[in-house]
Every structure is written in C-alpha cells, then in structure tokens.
Amino acid sequence: VLFNSLVFVAFAAVVYPVWALLRGAGRRGFLLVASLFFYGWWDWRFLGLLLGTSLLDFWLARRIEDDPAGKRRWLTLSVVSNLLALGTFKYLGFFVGEANALLAAVGVPLAVPVLELVLPMGLSFYTFQALAYTVDVYRGQTRACRNPFDFLLFISFFPQLVAGPIERSERLLPQLRMERGPTSEQLADGAALVLWGFFKKLVVADNLAGIVQLAFERDDSTGLATWLGVYAFTWQIYCDFSGYSDIARGLAKWFGVELRLNFDLPFFASSPQDIWRRWHISLSEWLRDYLYIPLGGNRHHASRNLIATMLLGGLWHGANWTFIAWGAWHGAALAIQRRWAPRLPQPVAIVLTFHFLVLGFVWFRASTLGNALSVFWHLVSITYRQSDLVWLNLFLFLTLPVLGAEAWLYTRRPVPVLVKALLVPLAVLAIVLLGASQGHPFVYFQF
Amino acid sequence: VRLPFSVFVLLVVAAVMALDAWTRMAYRTTTGLNGKAAEFASTAGEGPNLVILGTCLPEQHLRADVLTARLGMTVHNLGTAATTPLDWYLAFANVLPHDRIDGLVVAYGEADLAAEILPYESRVMDLARLGDMPDLLTEVCTDLECKVDLALRWAWPTWRYRMRLANGVWSGVRALPLNPPAPSKVRRYHGAPLRYVGRLIRLASASEIPVWMVPLPRRPDPGHVPPGSVAEQAVVIAEAGGVMVPVPVLDASHFGSDVHLTTDGAVVLSEAVAATLGERLHAGKPVAP
Numbered sequence: 001v002l003f004n005s006l007v008f009v010a011f012a013a014v015v016y017p018v019w020a021l022l023r024g025a026g027r028r029g030f031l032l033v034a035s036l037f038f039y040g041w042w043d044w045r046f047l048g049l050l051l052g053t054s055l056l057d058f059w060l061a062r063r064i065e066d067d068p069a070g071k072r073r074w075l076t077l078s079v080v081s082n083l084l085a086l087g088t089f090k091y092l093g094f095f096v097g098e099a100n101a102l103l104a105a106v107g108v109p110l111a112v113p114v115l116e117l118v119l120p121m122g123l124s125f126y127t128f129q130a131l132a133y134t135v136d137v138y139r140g141q142t143r144a145c146r147n148p149f150d151f152l153l154f155i156s157f158f159p160q161l162v163a164g165p166i167e168r169s170e171r172l173l174p175q176l177r178m179e180r181g182p183t184s185e186q187l188a189d190g191a192a193l194v195l196w197g198f199f200k201k202l203v204v205a206d207n208l209a210g211i212v213q214l215a216f217e218r219d220d221s222t223g224l225a226t227w228l229g230v231y232a233f234t235w236q237i238y239c240d241f242s243g244y245s246d247i248a249r250g251l252a253k254w255f256g257v258e259l260r261l262n263f264d265l266p267f268f269a270s271s272p273q274d275i276w277r278r279w280h281i282s283l284s285e286w287l288r289d290y291l292y293i294p295l296g297g298n299r300h301h302a303s304r305n306l307i308a309t310m311l312l313g314g315l316w317h318g319a320n321w322t323f324i325a326w327g328a329w330h331g332a333a334l335a336i337q338r339r340w341a342p343r344l345p346q347p348v349a350i351v352l353t354f355h356f357l358v359l360g361f362v363w364f365r366a367s368t369l370g371n372a373l374s375v376f377w378h379l380v381s382i383t384y385r386q387s388d389l390v391w392l393n394l395f396l397f398l399t400l401p402v403l404g405a406e407a408w409l410y411t412r413r414p415v416p417v418l419v420k421a422l423l424v425p426l427a428v429l430a431i432v433l434l435g436a437s438q439g440h441p442f443v444y445f446q447f
Numbered sequence: 448v449r450l451p452f453s454v455f456v457l458l459v460v461a462a463v464m465a466l467d468a469w470t471r472m473a474y475r476t477t478t479g480l481n482g483k484a485a486e487f488a489s490t491a492g493e494g495p496n497l498v499i500l501g502t503c504l505p506e507q508h509l510r511a512d513v514l515t516a517r518l519g520m521t522v523h524n525l526g527t528a529a530t531t532p533l534d535w536y537l538a539f540a541n542v543l544p545h546d547r548i549d550g551l552v553v554a555y556g557e558a559d560l561a562a563e564i565l566p567y568e569s570r571v572m573d574l575a576r577l578g579d580m581p582d583l584l585t586e587v588c589t590d591l592e593c594k595v596d597l598a599l600r601w602a603w604p605t606w607r608y609r610m611r612l613a614n615g616v617w618s619g620v621r622a623l624p625l626n627p628p629a630p631s632k633v634r635r636y637h638g639a640p641l642r643y644v645g646r647l648i649r650l651a652s653a654s655e656i657p658v659w660m661v662p663l664p665r666r667p668d669p670g671h672v673p674p675g676s677v678a679e680q681a682v683v684i685a686e687a688g689g690v691m692v693p694v695p696v697l698d699a700s701h702f703g704s705d706v707h708l709t710t711d712g713a714v715v716l717s718e719a720v721a722a723t724l725g726e727r728l729h730a731g732k733p734v735a736p
Contacts, residue, residue, distance in 0.1 A: 005592055006591075006592050006595035006596055006599070007591050007592050007595065009595060010591060010595050184451065184452055185449060187452040188449050188450055188451060188452040188455055189449065191452060191455045191456070192450070192455070195459075393620065394620075397620050414448070416448075417448040417449075417450060420450050421450060421454070421458060424450070424455060424458040424459060424462070425458050425459070425461060425462030425465075426462075428458075428459050428462040428463060429462055429466055432463070432466065432605060432606070432609065433466075433605075433609060433612050433613045433616055434613055434616060434617075
C-alpha cells in the first residue's frame with residue numbers, strides 16, 4: 001500500500017481504531033498482521049521472501065548467541081543469505097548484462113541470459129535492518145530476540161518497512177514490545193509530521209516532477225531550464241524522501257513508537273561530510289557502522305575506505321553506473337575534505353555545499369552516464385526562453401514555503417503556536433487542492 | 448509550544464469544512480450535463496419533446512433547429528462534451544422527467560461505447576444519488592482505490608471539483624505544473640459503457656419512451672479498422688429494445704477532423720437523421736431498419 005493512495009486512507013482508518021481497542025499481545029499480533037497485509041497488498045508473493053529471510057535471520061541470531069564458538073559461521077551465513085537475496089533481485093541482471101557486454105567487446109560470443117526480476121519493494125531497507133541486527137548480536141551489542149513474532153514485527157513494521165528509516169533493534173524492538181499507547185504529545189507531533197510529510201510529497205515533490213523532466217528528458221532544454229530542472233530534482237527527491245520519512249515517523253508515533261530522525265535540514269549542510277550527518281542519516285550511519293569502520297575507518301587508509309563506502313552506498317541505491325558515479329562523487333569529496341578543508345564563512349560554505357549536492361544529483365537522476373554528461377553540458381550554456389520563466393515561477397511557488405520553514409527551524413527558534421495554527425489549515429488546503437493524487441510512487445521505493 | 452492534538456484535528460476539520468462550503472457556493476450553478484438536464488426538467492413544455500443524449504459529437508452535429516423544423520417536435524440537445532453512457536444513464540434515471548419525453552436519441556461515436564468509462568470531474572457524481580452508490584461501487588470500480596475515490600467524490604464536493612479548484616490556484620500564481628494533478632481524467636473506471644446503454648434503453652422502454660440509437664459517422668478512411676465491439680454493440684442495443692437509425696456516409700469534405708463535422712456537414716447529417724426519424728415517427732412507432 002502506498003502512503004499517498006486512497007487505499008492507505010482506508011487501511012489506516014481500519015488499523016488505528018482496531019489497534020487502539022486491543023491490548024497486550026493482541027496489539028502486537030494485530031500490528032504484525034496489518035503490516036504484512038500492507039506489504040502483501042502490493043504483491044503477496046513477495047511476502048514469502050520477507051518472511052523467509054526474516055525468520056532465517058531470527059534463527060541465525062539465536063544461533064550466534066547460543067553457540068559462541070561457531071558464531072562467526074552463523075553470522076557469515078546471515079550476511080551471505082541477505083546479500084544473496086539482495087544481489088539476486090537487485091544486481092544480478094545488471095552484472096550479467098555488463099558481463100555480456102564485456103565478453104562481446106573482447107570478442108567472446110557468449111551471452112548469458114539476463115533475468116528480468118521485479119525488485120521486491122523495500123528489499124534494500126529491510127535486509128540492511130536485518131543485517132544490522134545479526135551483526136549487533138554477533139558483537140554483543142544487543143540480545144537475540146526470542147519471540148519470532150516480535151522479530152517479524154521489527155522487520156515488517158509498516159510505517160518504516162518499505163523506505164526506512166533503517167532502525168536498530170535495540171531501539172525499535174523494546175518500543176514494539178511495550179504495551180502502552182501513544183502519549184498526547186506523540187499524537188500531536190505525529191499529526192504534524194504526517195501533515196508536513198504529505199505536504200512535501202504531494203504538493204512539492206510531485207508537482208516539481210515536470211520541471212525535472214525539462215533537464216533530464218529533453219534535448220532542447222535551455223541553460224536556465226536545465227538549471228531549474230537540476231535544482232528541482234534536488235528539491236523533489238528531498239521532499240519526496242524526507243516527506244516519506246516524516247509520514248513514517250508520524251504514523252509510528254501514533255502507535256507510541258519513536259523512529260529515528262532521517263533528515264536534519266540537509267540543505268544547510270556546510271561541508272560534504274556534514275551532508276551525510278543530515279541526509280538519509282539512518283543509511284549513512286549504517287554504512288559507517290557496518291562498512292566503513294570494519295574496512296578500517298579512520299585508522300588506516302581512511303580515504304580509500306571513504307571512497308569504497310560511498311561507492312557501495314551509491315550501488316545500494318540501484319544497479320546502474322550512474323549511482324556508482326554518484327557514490328564516487330561523494331566519496332571523492334569526502335576524501336578530499338579529509339586532506340583539505342578550507343575555512344569559509346558559514347553562509348558561503350552552505351551555498352557551496354548545497355551546489356555540490358545539487359550537481360551530484362545529476363548523476364543520481366540521469367538515466368545513463370551519457371545523459372548526465374549531456375545535462376552538465378546544458379548547464380554551461382547561457383540560454384533561456386520566455387517559457388522558462390513560468391517554470392521558475394512554479395519552482396519558487398513550490399519550494400519557498402519549505403525553504404522558509406526549514407530556515408526558521410535552522411535558527412532553532414520555536415515556532416509560535418499561532419503560526420502553527422495558521423499553517424495547519426493552509427497545509428490541509430494545499431494538500432487537498434494541489435496534491436498530485438495520481439499515485440506517483442515515492443522515489444525511494446525503487447531502491 | 449505544541450498544538451494539542453484535539454486543536455489540530457479541529458483545525459483540519461475546520462479547514463476542510465470551510466473549503467467545502469466555499470466549493471458548494473462557487474459551484475452551485477452547475478454546468479455540463481447536470482445543468483442541461485436540470486434546465487430541461489424545469490423549463491420543458493408538455494411536448495412533444497425529443498431529447499438527445501451523447502457527447503460533444505451530437506452536441507455539435509445534431510442541429511436542434513433543423514430537427515425541430517423537420518420533426519414537428521421540440522428537440523432538446525443535451526449532448527455534452529466528455530460525458531459517457533454512465534452519465535447519460537444517470538441523467539435519464541435521476542434528473543430528466545420521463546413524462547415530458549416523447550422520444551430519446553442516443554447519438555454516439557464508435558469510441559464512446561467501446562472505451563472505458565472516464566468519469567470526468569463534476570459529471571458522474573453530480574448526477575448520482577445515494578441509491579446509485581452500491582451499483583456504482585460494484586459495477587464501475589474494479590479496485591479499492593477507485594471505490595474510495597468514487598465515494599469521496601460523491602460525499603465531498605471539494606474532492607469532486609478538485610481539478611477546477613486547483614486550476615484556479617495555478618492560474619492565480621501564474622504557474623502550471625507540467626503534469627498537473629488531474630486524478631479524475633487519468634483514472635480509468637473500468638465499467639462497461641455498453642452495460643449502461645442497455646440499462647438506459649430498458650429504463651426508457653419501461654416508461655414507454657422509444658430510444659433511437661444514432662451511430663455518428665466518421666471521415667471515410669479505407670485503412671480505418673472499427674473496434675471489434677461494434678457487432679456486440681448492435682446485439683446489446685437490439686436486445687434492450689433500442690432502434691438503430693442508419694446515417695448516410697458523408698463526404699470527406701464534411702469533416703473537420705476524423706470525427707468532427709464542419710458546420711455544413713452538421714446540417715447535412717441533421718437533415719438525414721431528421722428524415723429517417725421522421726419516417727419512424729410517421730409510421731407511429733419505432734421500427735428496426
């Protein structure tokens with residue numbers, strides 16, 4: 001079920017009241033059934049994969065804890081099984097296709113059949129969450145879960161199942177086991193987050209999609225239209241993904257569950273390193289804890305480790321050279337920053353970092369490396385048409401409210417209650433009237 | 448300071464209700480088929496009255512003045528752009544006074560009965576009543592998303608007129624998204640148009656109103672392949688009791704596009720339809736061709 005669908009409205013209208021009426025284990029059981037229904041609504045066949053990999057990890061984590069002598073073997077099995085699932089569905093077709101191309105290039109007449117597999121929604125997110133769990137049990141940082149239903153709920157909790165935030169077991173599992181309902185603060189904060197998330201997704205991100213096409217899907221775009229498209233994509237993906245995260249956090253709060261912050265005003269980052277403290281925080285911390293540090297971290301070959309981590313982080317997003325290039329873009333910047341970090345006034349650093357982020361997203365959004373280079377080429381052409389001003393108008397109309405709100409939050413000043421009272425109806429009206437309800441899937445669902 | 452949840456909910460409800468009140472006021476003068484049908488219901492004389500239902504094709508191509516002069520009955524052309532057989536059925540079932548209709552012409556292009564039903568905004572749900580909802584939800588919709596949307600449209604005018612309201616905002620800020628939100632135009636309601644044509648004919652027959660079906664011509668094109676459902680259409684219409692009215696093949700010069708006639712073409716077609724209908728009327732009752 002997509003959050004931005006009317007089916008979800010019906011789903012939520014049933015699930016929340018029923019859950020509120022239940023108590024104890026019935027609550028958790030019902031939430032598990034609802035979460036599996038939520039996932040299976042898209043394609044029930046992939047429930048088998050979700051349940052299979054989750055139960056395997058549940059069992060392997062217990063083996064790791066119960067069999068200290070063989071725990072390395074059990075962890076290896078967990079890592080291999082998760083990566084096998086991820087690799088089969090997400091990367092097999094890409095690598096086989098690339099291998100075929102390479103063989104053809106060197107004159108070997110061998111074409112391995114390429115399997116066109118549908119990527120199960122949320123696979124990258126829930127396998128990373130499960131992997132983190134077994135590694136944490138191996139490291140002794142968390143206890144193995146003894147109740148398979150609790151563990152299944154930890155993996156499949158519907159607000160964060162398909163696009164995160166990627167949660168750690170020591171944080172989420174205890175909350176799911178608690179039998180209390182939401183506090184009045186959680187209800188209020190959850191409502192605000194859900195509303196703000198839907199505003200960012202339906203009003204801003206979806207309506208920016210057309211401007212993005214100007215840059216990435218037309219050959220005759222002017223320089224101004226291309227810049228607009230590239231800026232628009234940065235805003236689109238931010239509002240899309242952070243909108244999803246806000247909705248997820250808000251919905252979880254209504255169950256009395258606190259999910260971690262996934263975005264912390266990333267457009268106010270002042271360096272490439274600061275970006276990753278603010279953008280998709282749950283992934284960047286996962287990469288730090290389970291990839292960068294095991295590779296050696298800052299202790300030795302830090303630059304190499306950074307680049308390798310970011311390359312794999314790019315590849316995590318999708319099986320395409322463009323994502324690898326995007327990872328390399330960030331990895332190289334992080335490596336350079338380790339050796340050379342000029343001292344700049346904060347506003348200048350923020351503007352430069354923002355443009356580094358924007359240009360990096362050219363790689364991310366482009367369909368091919370050639371497409372990305374073409375966009376860069378258009379960016380240096382100083383041309384515009386009168387019609388571009390309409391898109392500029394639209395771009396400013398959509399993005400300025402979010403920028404204004406985030407700039408206010410950046411100052412850490414509290415929002416006056418009267419302003420909040422005014423913003424709530426305005427956001428509702430904007431969502432009802434301007435929200436694109438054609439069911440644009442969330443961008444990160446494809447990952 | 449945090450807004451209490453109850454205040455939050457009250458603000459949301461107040462915003463929705465205020466917008467709804469404004470929408471009801473702004474759109475209380477309805478347009479389209481619902482407006483035409485309501486006008487007919489309030490102004491039509493005792494008759495004899497002939498009512499034409501259909502899309503923009505009969506609206507433009509069947510000249511009420513020509514038909515009125517030839518047939519000796521008052522012709523009311525209720526053809527409306529972007530309507531579907533579902534709209535025609537609901538207008539006839541819920542709005543049009545049957546006792547003031549002496550004949551019904553349903554004029555259609557070949558795509559009108561072959562395509563899926565597209566419930567254009569402010570049409571279907573303006574014509575539907577509560578009693579129609581179970582039927583609409585089961586017959587027209589095949590998925591839950593459609594059912595929820597349809598129920599929302601019926602119950603909540605703001606949702607129904609959302610596209611118009613949004614267009615007002617976009618033009619107000621002099622900006623237009625490249626992919627404007629147009630949920631109703633792109634969402635297909637997988638209903639069978641033919642099924643509603645059959646219902647319309649049967650409902651009219653129950654009130655002893657003869658129904659003449661006029662398949663509108665298209666520009667002669669040897670390469671054109673008509674949809675496979677044309678034969679099925681004839682069967683459904685005949686079984687329901689409708690009478691097909693043959694129309695002449697018009698010269699290509701009478702067409703402004705593949706399906707739209709020029710002004711002269713409309714007069715030629717109207718004369719031909721009037722002549723055929725006149726024969727049927729003078730024979731006392733409709734006769735199959």
